[in-house]
Amino acid sequence: MLYEQLIINAAVLGAVFTLFALGLSLTWGALDVLNLAHGATFVTSAWVATSVYSAYELPLASAMLVGILTGGMIGVVADLVAFKPIRLLITNKRQAELSMVAATIGMGFVLDRIIGRATLDQVFSFPARAFPYKDFHIFGARISNIEIIILVLTFLCAVLLNLWISRSRQGMAIRAIAYSAKIPPLLGIHVDRMSAATMAIGGMLAGLSGTLMTVWVSGMAVSTGHSFLLKGFAIVVLGGVGSIRGCVLAAFILAFAETGIVAFGAGNLRDLAAFSLIVLILLFRPQGLFGTRSAMRA
Amino acid sequence: MSIPRKILLAGMVAGMLSASALSASAEDIDVAALVEQTGVVGYAGQSVWKGMQLAAEKVNESSRLGDYKLKIEIKDAASNPATTAALATQAAKSDAVAILGPALSSSALASAPIAQREKIPMIAVQSNTEGVVETGEYIYRLTAPFYTYNDLTFKHLADEGVKKVALSFISNIPSVAGLGKDFAPKWAKEYGMEIVASEGTPFNTTDFSTTIEKLVAAKPDAIGLYHIDTQLTGLITGLRRAGFEGKLFVYNINPSTLEAVGDAADGLLMSIDYSPAMSDPSSKEFTDSFRKKFDDDPTIYAANGYDAVLFLSAALEKVIKAGNKPDRENLLAAISEVAQTGFAGASGDTTFDDKYHRDARVNGVLVRFDKGKPNILFSGKDR
Numbered sequence A: 001m002l003y004e005q006l007i008i009n010a011a012v013l014g015a016v017f018t019l020f021a022l023g024l025s026l027t028w029g030a031l032d033v034l035n036l037a038h039g040a041t042f043v044t045s046a047w048v049a050t051s052v053y054s055a056y057e058l059p060l061a062s063a064m065l066v067g068i069l070t071g072g073m074i075g076v077v078a079d080l081v082a083f084k085p086i087r088l089l090i091t092n093k094r095q096a097e098l099s100m101v102a103a104t105i106g107m108g109f110v111l112d113r114i115i116g117r118a119t120l121d122q123v124f125s126f127p128a129r130a131f132p133y134k135d136f137h138i139f140g141a142r143i144s145n146i147e148i149i150i151l152v153l154t155f156l157c158a159v160l161l162n163l164w165i166s167r168s169r170q171g172m173a174i175r176a177i178a179y180s181a182k183i184p185p186l187l188g189i190h191v192d193r194m195s196a197a198t199m200a201i202g203g204m205l206a207g208l209s210g211t212l213m214t215v216w217v218s219g220m221a222v223s224t225g226h227s228f229l230l231k232g233f234a235i236v237v238l239g240g241v242g243s244i245r246g247c248v249l250a251a252f253i254l255a256f257a258e259t260g261i262v263a264f265g266a267g268n269l270r271d272l273a274a275f276s277l278i279v280l281i282l283l284f285r286p287q288g289l290f291g292t293r294s295a296m297r298a
Numbered sequence B: 001m002s003i004p005r006k007i008l009l010a011g012m013v014a015g016m017l018s019a020s021a022l023s024a025s026a027e028d029i030d031v032a033a034l035v036e037q038t039g040v041v042g043y044a045g046q047s048v049w050k051g052m053q054l055a056a057e058k059v060n061e062s063s064r065l066g067d068y069k070l071k072i073e074i075k076d077a078a079s080n081p082a083t084t085a086a087l088a089t090q091a092a093k094s095d096a097v098a099i100l101g102p103a104l105s106s107s108a109l110a111s112a113p114i115a116q117r118e119k120i121p122m123i124a125v126q127s128n129t130e131g132v133v134e135t136g137e138y139i140y141r142l143t144a145p146f147y148t149y150n151d152l153t154f155k156h157l158a159d160e161g162v163k164k165v166a167l168s169f170i171s172n173i174p175s176v177a178g179l180g181k182d183f184a185p186k187w188a189k190e191y192g193m194e195i196v197a198s199e200g201t202p203f204n205t206t207d208f209s210t211t212i213e214k215l216v217a218a219k220p221d222a223i224g225l226y227h228i229d230t231q232l233t234g235l236i237t238g239l240r241r242a243g244f245e246g247k248l249f250v251y252n253i254n255p256s257t258l259e260a261v262g263d264a265a266d267g268l269l270m271s272i273d274y275s276p277a278m279s280d281p282s283s284k285e286f287t288d289s290f291r292k293k294f295d296d297d298p299t300i301y302a303a304n305g306y307d308a309v310l311f312l313s314a315a316l317e318k319v320i321k322a323g324n325k326p327d328r329e330n331l332l333a334a335i336s337e338v339a340q341t342g343f344a345g346a347s348g349d350t351t352f353d354d355k356y357h358r359d360a361r362v363n364g365v366l367v368r369f370d371k372g373k374p375n376i377l378f379s380g381k382d383r
Helices: A003-031 A038-056 A060-089 A093-119 A145-167 A169-179 A191-216 A222-239 A244-264 A267-284 A292-297 B002-025 B042-061 B081-093 B105-117 B151-159 B174-190 B209-217 B229-241 B255-265 B281-294 B300-321 B328-341
Strands: A135-138 A141-144 B028-035 B069-076 B098-100 B122-124 B139-141 B164-170 B194-201 B222-226 B247-250 B268-272 B343-345 B348-352 B365-370 B373-379
Touching: A003 A038, A003 A060, A003 A141, A003 A145, A003 A169, A003 A191, A003 A222, A003 A244, A003 B209, A038 A060, A038 A093, A038 A191, A038 A222, A060 A093, A060 A191, A093 A222, A135 A145, A141 A145, A145 A169, A145 A191, A145 A244, A169 A191, A191 A222, A222 A244, A222 A267, A244 A267, A244 B209, A267 B194, B028 B042, B028 B081, B028 B300, B042 B069, B042 B281, B042 B300, B069 B081, B069 B300, B081 B098, B081 B105, B098 B300, B105 B122, B105 B139, B122 B300, B151 B174, B151 B247, B151 B268, B151 B365, B151 B373, B164 B174, B164 B209, B174 B194, B174 B222, B194 B209, B209 B229, B222 B229, B229 B247, B229 B255, B281 B300, B281 B343, B281 B348, B300 B328, B300 B343
Parallel strands: B028 B069, B028 B098, B098 B122, B122 B139, B164 B194, B164 B222, B222 B247, B247 B268
Antiparallel strands: A135 A141, B268 B365, B343 B348, B365 B373
16 A cells, blocks of 8 residues: 555545535634534535536536535525524523524434435435546556545635635624624624624535535435534544634544554544544643634633 | 104114224224334335335235235334334334334334334344344344345355455444454355455445555455445445456445446446346236336335235235234234245245244345346356
8 A cells, every 4th residue: 555645545535524624613613603504514515516417417516516505505594594593582602502503403404304305315426427537646646636626625715714714804803703792793793794604604615515525425425414524523623613724734633543544453443533532632622722712712 | 754864863873884894894904114214224214115005005905814904004213213112112002913114223123122022023124133033033024134145246256266355344333244244254265265355444434545545455356345325435436446447246235326336336246135137926026016106116125115014914814814813913923824934025935044933034136237227147046
């Protein structure tokens, strides 16, 4: 086995994890919404993209765009239907957070069942002809065109999201909301609008990762979202809730750990990496690798 | 005025009596189907239910049960052992004479002790794990365990000159892990093959890139993939993209997965208990009537559901022909009799195991998929 190949495998896996976890981290960090419907959004977006592709024979990129927009739309609808009323009705922050988690569980379940019914809980995919795979060789290792696309898009999303959060006015507004929900309105920040925008971006990231994943592994099912949600949760905790850089680093740490375990140990222990990392982080650095929010609050 | 009123009353009473006599002559035999319509095995359960409906329809159209009608009521077991156990308790307290299903192993393990304790016959489908029929004399399983016919693949591989085999399997689903860890190596040894790689992964794994590298690096002639469908898409396409040109074999694959995988599945081998391509008269009858009713090819799950109802109705027929009441005790005795002789169903000739006489055994067939269509290479009858 080539070490170069293992590095490529781990890098692509890290990129897939990053794309999924970025949205989860963003909404959790900025809005205090631990969105347990993120996995279902990821699957629903991918299903809409594959359905639209099959029904209208759209170009793959257009179908993927529909999938991404679906993710965004789910985020906005979730915010309007569930999170906004909770923000308005429940003033106790901790209770509001719990109510939102409960709401996301419900939304995730509803989405899962809709897609489960539509697909008979079976695998759905783009037709095999939709994406012509092509392999490239670097130092004897193989990387496919879809893997290059995943790596490039992940890099772009992470950089742009980080710039947006850290440099733009809206990013500053989101960070202000993350710090306190009461002060931003006094500064003229429209909390509802920024929350909806954040949920939309989180959903679009879920949609992007879902559609790319469907092309990469040639199919997806409702249960795929559950597997990813577990990994995404580990990544966000490891990286530090709300930290984009932490999320990227944690995703790659997890991907390299899993790849190493599969390559040099027993593949059935791969989940051990994720959960051992969570336990270790919770023990020694509960705020995560880049957990700045806790420091700010302290 | 009073006489016509009396006549009218008498007429009404007579009418009511004759109506009740009519309904008594077509009495329902209640059966509870605890079959998964949602959740992880919802896709299998929905198919099982179609097979059950078809068989019930055929039984009721025939005069096999005399004046009785089979009435199967579906309850969604939701791929959840706790739900299934609650439904089994409910069924035991109802008028149902038997429980059909569930399909999920853990749900069967949760509900079988209840059926046994409450003395209601239970005919599970799928539930390919140890400990189901072992629960007691009330528990039957109408799906032959994978290990009873999957050796057909190895026989074929040996005939084709395969010497080196690599295996990849789910490590935390006992019935599937058993195939990959225990049975496949045993069959490989029996047919003079060497296992050059063996990789176990949890059932929630989605990325197989490194597993694929390890399997291909071992340079096998054939690779066995004991995985669920969501994993097979990435594994099959990944192995072909990694340049593996040898034979691939699976223990199960659904049509939607074959479609997703496309040409990469060409030549894929699978030993299975039922295929729409089977030519046994009883299998063909099932396939044709399923296609007619549902305008689709049946799956193995539908075949299992169909066979469960055929098996149950064969026992009910015995009870009724003997002039006995179709209650749980009489039914259990008749089920045991049918199990001794076996029957012909969707999966062909079905017999039962030598130890308990409650676990189905079939010949099985080896199929090869070409352009998504199954072609039978040989039957277990020709072993």
